Amino acid sequence: MFKKLISLSVNALIVLAFISCGSSDDASPSTSADVPAIYKKIYAATDLYVEGDYVYIKTNGRPDHKSPYYKGTQWESALYEAYNGSNTSFTINPNKIANQTFTFKIPLNPKVSTAHSATPLGPIGISLNGVPFYNQYAGPNQPLTNEINSFDQYFGHPQQSGQYHYHAEPYYLTATKGNDALLGFLLDGFPVYGPTENGKAVSNADLDAYHGHTSTTSDYPSGIYHYHITGADPYINGSGFYGTAGTVSQ
Ligand SMILES: [Zn+2]
Ligand SMILES: [Zn+2]
Known part of the structure; x- marks a missing residue:
């Protein structure tokens, strides 16, 4: 009898927990006041919230700029544009841009890791327009x-499942936000900046083995480790993550 009472009250607690979760979900999306302003620069996020020590960023992964890879998709009339870049060897691949369902989970307080794990194939970070960054391979x-x-002319392309991505400088973002702007974050939570800093081009020689360095930036006046995208291989990241990486589900 006593046992039964306990299990009843446990059930009651579970019910209560569900009710309280339900009521908080009814409020506006959990893009709450506890999301630091810096992450709101990821303007293509469809959901943005903090849980524990992580910020969660959801996106559909589709570029907000035009691309030849929109041909034959439902977005063709608004977003298709034939190749008009400067690469005379441009050859379109057989893939088409498709919607994705990314959830990036990145540390709110990025920390250096001595393991410096290798970046995986597939998404290694997220850019401001919701398109994933891929590594140099x-x-x-x-x-x-x-x-x-x-x-394409904006320096991205889709892989077999229609996942559009940038292995190198996202030209649309540097054109609209600036060559020295914050362009996104890698999965370890450290920010990614464009190819210039303080009016000077950043070269691979200015950066460490992970393709970054520590200094103040306009977004982080007290200084932070950050990656820079440069025009030469390895472009975004070098020999692995500087910090402990979060995850991405898709
Ligand atoms: Zn690729
Ligand atoms: Zn820098």
Whole structure:
């Protein structure tokens, strides 16, 4: 009898917990006051919230700029644009842009990790327009040499499942936000900046093995480790994450 009472009250607690979760979800999306302003720069986020020590960012992964890879999609009339970039060897790949369901979970307080784990193939970070960053490889340790020829005029392309991504400078974002602007975050939570700083081009030689350095930035006046995108391989990240990486589900 006593046991039964206990299990009843446990059930009651569970019910109560569900009710209280339900009522908080009825409020506006959990893009709450506890999301630091810096993450709101990811303007394409469809949901943005903090849970525990992580910020969660959801996006559909589709570029908000035009692309030849919108041909034959439901967005063609608004977003298709034939290739008009400067690469005379441009060769379109057979893939088309498709909606994705990304949830990026990145540390709110990024910390250096001595392990510096290698970046995976697939998304390694998120840019301001919700398009994922990929690393400097086309396949296990394969350089991008041939893939680059399928980058569109904004320097991205889709893979087999229609996932559009940037392995290098996202030209649309540097054009609209500035060459020295914050462009996104890698999964370890450290920010990614464009190819110039304090009016000067940043080169790979200015950066450490992970493709970053520590200094103040306009968004972080007390200084932070940050990556820079440069025009030469490895472009965004070098020999692995500087910090402990979060996760991405899709
Ligand atoms: Zn690629
Ligand atoms: Zn810097």
